[in-house]
Amino acid sequence: MGRHRTRGRAVDPRLTEEQEAFAASVREFAREHVEPGVVERDRAGTWDWDVWRKVAGFGLAGLPIPDAYGGSGADVLTTGLALEALAYGGRDAGLNLSLGAHLTIGAMPIALHGTEEQKQRWLPRMASGETVGAFAITEPEAGSDTAGMKTRAEQHGDTWVLNGSKTFITNGELAEVVTVIARTDPDAPAGQAFTAFLVEADTPGFEVAKQLKKLGNRTSPTNELAFTDVEVHESQILGEVGTALWKVGFECFDWERTCMIASAVGGMERDLEESVRYAQEREAFGKPIGRFGAIQHKLAQMRIRLEAARLLQRQAAWMKDHGIEHQMQAAIAKAYIGEAAVASALDGVQLHGGWGYIDEFHVERSLRDAKLAAIGGGTTEIQELIISRTLLGG
Numbered sequence: 068m069g070r071h072r073t074r075g076r077a078v079d080p081r082l083t084e085e086q087e088a089f090a091a092s093v094r095e096f097a098r099e100h101v102e103p104g105v106v107e108r109d110r111a112g113t114w115d116w117d118v119w120r121k122v123a124g125f126g127l128a129g130l131p132i133p134d135a136y137g138g139s140g141a142d143v144l145t146t147g148l149a150l151e152a153l154a155y156g157g158r159d160a161g162l163n164l165s166l167g168a169h170l171t172i173g174a175m176p177i178a179l180h181g182t183e184e185q186k187q188r189w190l191p192r193m194a195s196g197e198t199v200g201a202f203a204i205t206e207p208e209a210g211s212d213t214a215g216m217k218t219r220a221e222q223h224g225d226t227w228v229l230n231g232s233k234t235f236i237t238n239g240e241l242a243e244v245v246t247v248i249a250r251t252d253p254d255a256p257a258g259q260a261f262t263a264f265l266v267e268a269d270t271p272g273f274e275v276a277k278q279l280k281k282l283g284n285r286t287s288p289t290n291e292l293a294f295t296d297v298e299v300h301e302s303q304i305l306g307e308v309g310t311a312l313w314k315v316g317f318e319c320f321d322w323e324r325t326c327m328i329a330s331a332v333g334g335m336e337r338d339l340e341e342s343v344r345y346a347q348e349r350e351a352f353g354k355p356i357g358r359f360g361a362i363q364h365k366l367a368q369m370r371i372r373l374e375a376a377r378l379l380q381r382q383a384a385w386m387k388d389h390g391i392e393h394q395m396q397a398a399i400a401k402a403y404i405g406e407a408a409v410a411s412a413l414d415g416v417q418l419h420g421g422w423g424y425i426d427e428f429h430v431e432r433s434l435r436d437a438k439l440a441a442i443g444g445g446t447t448e449i450q451e452l453i454i455s456r457t458l459l460g461g
């Protein structure tokens with residue numbers, strides 16, 4: 068469908084019966100195969116290949132990857148539904164982070180910008196879960212300000228030589244291939260200065276320099292990557308030389324904001340459900356705490372945020388699926404959900420009292436996990452910048 072401009076107000080939030088049934092099946096699968104052991108995995112801070120293989124075996128690793136390359140060709144809305152359902156049923160936000168990154172910024176850039184050879188080489192392996200996708204744009208001194216990246220790629224005949232480092236890279240230590248954005252023209256403006264390279268993990272000079280310890284999402288590995296004279300053949304360029312920031316990079320951020328953010332919505336729903344149950348069961352002063360106005364207020368606010376978050380994410384996903392200009396709606400969804408997820412997780416912890424602070428209760432982990440939604444894939448402040456620029460025409 069062609070892209071066209073519209074104010075996009077007429078969004079139908081209903082799902083088809085197939086979508087509802089699919090989401091229900093993912094929730095059930097996740098409760099059975101992902102949720103068990105999540106507290107221990109979080110405590111240990113470990114990635115679990117067995118859980119990943121189950122997720123891949125259930126067909127989630129290839130969702131939006133085109134059928135021709137072993138995926139399911141799912142649209143953005145359906146892929147988001149799966150992430151939401153997995154987060155709800157599995158309560159393993161780290162797994163959701165790794166799967167979300169694998170799909171949206173690992174596989175999709177290759178599906179959208181890859182040559183036939185690149186797609187044949189990597190997409191079937193990603194769709195089956197044999198390898199996990201990763202995308203590296205952030206650097207120690209350049210995150211929001213992507214144009215400040217210093218990693219360099221210099222051309223020597225048909226080979227490019229990369230030097231520099233990347234940080235906060237989800238799945239960095241798992242991936243067989245990482246899409247790395249590097250500066251290929253030191254003087255050109257940002258739109259013409261950066262190129263994406265498919266760098267294979269066994270290339271000499273490529274090093275997983277560090278695994279970073281995190282506040283939350285601990286079951287997902289986050290790495291620093293170092294590149295020292297890494298030689299990459301020109302056939303490994305993804306897209307066109309010079310255009311990576313606006314094309315590959317923009318597409319990645321767009322997928323993160325319209326689709327990957329759905330994971331936070333699933334977490335919010337499960338926390339609300341657990342909080343309602345706790346409010347009904349826990350007694351203080353001779354009655355269930357749910358009879359206190361202060362607790363009722365928290366539950367109501369959690370529900371309001373959940374509904375708004377879900378509608379905003381689905382609106383943005385639906386608009387992307389229909390080729391409707393949605394920069395503003397994607398930024399609104401990301402900004403709102405990032406903050407709402409934290410606010411609701413805080414309410415969930417408070418409502419659980421002392422138990423909310425103990426890691427046997429999932430809300431403790433939820434609070435630590437939720438904060439990432441306001442940081443990764445573009446911080447809340449950056450989303451606000453996009454929204455205000457669109458409003459002001461700047």
Ligand SMILES: Cc1cc2nc3c(=O)[nH]c(=O)nc-3n(C[C@H](O)[C@H](O)[C@H](O)COP(=O)(O)OP(=O)(O)OC[C@H]3O[C@@H](n4cnc5c(N)ncnc54)[C@H](O)[C@@H]3O)c2cc1C
Nearest residue numbers: 202203204205209210211235236237442443444445446448
């Ligand atoms: C767990 C995790 C996983 C991640 N996964 C990946 C990944 O797979 N690949 C990848 O490339 N990156 C990844 N990131 C990086 C992430 O996208 C960045 O951390 C994020 O974009 C913010 O960049 P920064 O950390 O450099 O913060 P900075 O850009 O230094 O921002 C610091 C603060 O300043 C604010 N700020 C910056 N500029 C402005 C401005 N113009 N106006 C107002 N406020 C501003 C920010 O909002 C923030 O509050 C990940 C990060 C984390 C924590």
